[in-house]
Amino acid sequence: MVPVRQTISVVTGCFNEVENLPEFYRRIRAVLLEYPEFDYEFIVADNCSTDGSRELLRKMAAADPRFRVILNAANFGHIRSPFNALLHARGDVALYICSDLQEPPELLGRFIQEWKNGAEVVCAVKSASQENPVMFAIRRFYYRLIGYFSDVPQLQDFTGFGLYGRRFLEALRLYHEPYPYFRGLVAEIGFRRVEVPFVQERRKHGRTKNNFFSLYDMAMTGFVNHTKLPLRLAVFCGFALAGVSLLVALGYFIYKLCYWDTFQLGLAPLVIGLFFFSAVQLIFIGIIGEYIGAIWTQVKNKPLAIEEEKINFDE
Structure with missing residues (x-):
């Protein structure tokens, strides 16, 4: 009897990342080729990009039938759209990563090893960052603040980048959150978890889509969802x-x-x-x-x- 091959789902969101998408795909696929025992699928959710990302995604999907694309009817934000894409993952395990290349795709190999060793959730935590040091310090302060006051122990310096097993993904479907705070859900759902440190890289192309209001929105979402x-x-x-x-x-x-x-x-x-x-x-x-x-x-x-x-x- 031929064993059924396990599948890795690579899930990401996209908004005006036409310069980053080819390198993102190439670097992820290079890691996947080191694990021929796995099948794979890409799931990219595009938030109505205006820089040609949609046309590029169509070409990439035509060249690779395992490259799956969700084209949103409008821009549903960087919280809802990637989360919706994650719920489409059909693999035995899913890599959740940003397409701006600030999170190194090469960590997927380390994630897979930790998952093989029995971890249901592998979380990448920022030990350092090449971003603006002031913003990095503010983020660290926020993570510690919400970690101290939250009803559920929160992961420090965690952005959502990581590997998630099928049991976790099924548990995620039980939460009918129209505006989810994914980092908090990871801490709340539980399962055996391993933390992997990494250095956040500087953005190579394009500009960040986050501004003061989007960062404030995410911060307050974390507070109101996880502490009174x-x-x-x-x-x-x-x-x-x-x-x-x-x-x-x-x-x-x-x-x-x-x-x-x-x-x-x-x-x-x-x-x-x-x-x-x-x-x-x-x-x-x-x-x-x-x-x-x-x-x-x-x-x-x-x-x-x-x-x-x-x-x-x-x-």
């Missing part, structure tokens, strides 16, 4: 500030009674107190708004992506 601490801090601070306000008011009242003719309250304390408490209220209203926004996203239950066309998929 900001809401509880709002309550605790509210009680504390109310107590301080009461003591200050009581102190002013007693001082006024003792020095009725000479003590005048003045306008400055009133103005400072007014603006201080107004700022605190706005901050906490914003925190509550983030959680309400997350609830709103869940209630709407939008699909992860609308697919305009799928190439080389045998439905």
